[in-house]
Amino acid sequence: MTQSKSSLHYGWFVVFGGFLTQIILMCGVQFVPILMAPIKQSLELSNTSAGTIVSVFGLCYAGCSFIWGYLADRVGARTAVSLAGLVLGIAVMLFGLLADSFLKAVIIIALVGFGAAGVYSATIPKLIGAWFHPSKRGRAMSTITAGGVLTGATFGIVLPQLAKAYGWQTAAVILGVLAIICTVVIYSVVRNKPSEKGLIPVGTPADQVVKAAPAIKDASFKDVLKMKVTWHVSSMFIFWQVAYMTATAFVAVSFVNAGFTAVQGGLAVTIYNLCQLIGQQIWGPLSDRLERKTVISIAGIWWTVATFGYMFVYGSTLNTMYILIGVMGVGMGMVPVILASFSDYFPTEVGGSGAGVVSTMGLVGRFFGPMIAGYAADATGSITGAFGVGAVAMLLAVLVAFSLPSLKKQAGISVGGESAK
Template identity: 30%
Template sequence: MENRSWFKIHWGWVVLGASFITLFVNYSIRIGAYSVLLPKMIQDLGINMTQAGMIRAGYFLTYILFSPLMGWLMDRIGGRFVVSFFCLFLGVGTFLMGQASNLTTAIFYHGIVGIGAAAVWTPISALVQKWFGGNKRGLALGILSPSYALGFGLMGIILPAIVKNYSWRMGWTLLGISGLILIAINFLLLRDDPEKLGLLPWGETSGSIPSPPLHGASFNYRDIIKKHTFWLIGGSYLFISVAVYIVSDLIVTYGVMELKIPYPVASTFISIMALTSIVGGFFLMTISDYIGRAKSLVMIHLLLALSIFFIIFAKGNILLLMIGIGWFGFIYGPIFPMYAACARDYFPKEVAGTTIGLLTLFYGIGAMVGPIIGGHLIDLLGTFRWSFGIGALAALLAGLLIGFLRRPGEIAEKED
């Protein structure tokens, strides 16, 4: 193996750093831009809440269609090429969002963004886990989780200033340029496998619990989807995506349209959610390494549902509303990294990317359906609160499903 002792920092941390930057920009676009700019887009494009949900659906439709492909490509040609190349779609699609003139073009351009975004979370979450040992993956993903929180959180502060001085279109344009810069960052810094550099994953020890081994010559889609654990994780992932995106996508618009809170103040809701999610992501992901993903997710989903009910009953009391949003953010922080860790814990490392890609189908369906259902209920009933209530119910269903998941060791003993 090649000697890398001259390099003082384990390359896993370089990969983690590049991944942090990539997710920062991706989630600035994915959650921050859409959530914060949506009230202005609704006014300018003359659309209703159902149509706003359709724009979001355009993003997640391409996202779920391309995510399995990205996972498959990740396992075969490596994350470095996949992430670098598809950041072109992320940047171009975001740039074009600033040129959208009607509902149709907005849906189409947001769909291009979804193609690029599909190549970010799935390959990166699998790649980072390759570079960190089994008992350090929660730590690594916990460190990674503030990236997307900082991304969409800062947008709640930065984008209102851009809108005030320019327009909502300029916000999309600048983020599109940032997305294109990611092409160079990832090509220069990402590496596909520690073994190719003569390294072990950081934190790897002889006593570490290995990933489930491959049985036979290959492990394909059929082998993954025939496992009941896949369907438990996937079903839970779908419901929690409904819950998270109904609230995160609509919280700023709820403040502006229903509560009549000034736009700059309502935009800070997304920042509060993001900043508290940083603390929650690191703290709860680290705990999950010791008490298990399933127990952690059951607890998280219950607390998330309670936080949504708190937001509903806070109504126009800004202090209570901010407390509820902060509570939601703290619990929200570790959710998606923890599902990625489940894929690595319960399936062979050689197909981690494929597994995460398949699970992302469930995530994408939930994230696509949630805002449409939520938007339609708002148009129908004239209030956001019933939509948020649907989100709370979805979180409870997610916790119920994941509660049936056993620890990896228990599953291995049963299979043996």
């Protein structure tokens, strides 16, 4: 096996496929929240019913990751992510075609969430782990995750206009078709491991003697559950999810509570997301030079300090609050580093199951985070109480991340999809 003879290693085509998964993911994640107003009016939903639809999606999205991760280990990440994309695309189309009642909407959105669970964190780390040397995984993941931010920003502008012109049902069908088209391209382009192309992982040093090691014998889902690192990484991810979801839930409303308009609150969310894109391009490549647990810790401390700063200036001038929100966004750009760490800590043979279990465990923080933060806001009488919960959770995530095992002395690398020790 050799490095690619062309100037562009085929691994970057796999990254392109990963970028497309972000478009698919956004088709499932964003269409209901963005189009909630017309959907709510059309189906005559109460606020509780509308919130239930979003919650059901979230539960299936986060709760089913382990299924797709397990499937990725059994039939390959390429097949798993393609099946997941197909499920999501068809389900989004069905939502537009058939969701004419609350019950139908809940059933179909659960299917959308199930598909969404398999197109990102449960499968992509396994692919990147196979195709990229550890020294290049951060950059690869930061390139992939940029797709989600860019697609989300685009959908925020385009979807309302599309729904206004043709109706939310047609908009949903169009998104479903887009997801299916992206899925077909992914299946056509992506391969499970570089050995299928006669290559070795991107970034493997030219003078490094590499021998493909045999797969771990009898590797199974149970083995992942027995690994200490599974619960170590999961603990970090749970605390991180509390911080992540707290910001997601309360950034916009915090501006409204401070006396600004909903439009200005929406702009704050846009600033936060775009600054995450900047952070992704900083922290991802940096994690290829420093240990990923160190970069996660640095980015986490950055976000925590910025959050405390936001709490301090809260209620002051609009521009000052925008600046602090942007700084927070840069810190939260650590997402690709966290996903790259999944590739580092789990052998390729169980990389899907490992990432899937951790992603599913994140449901704890994803579900309880906004709830606890909201309680803190009510108890303190200020929305800053919610951000205080997020800051404390991020500090805990930093402490757990910093205590993760060191990977400096890895004895081997992954070659052609097999784990070398």
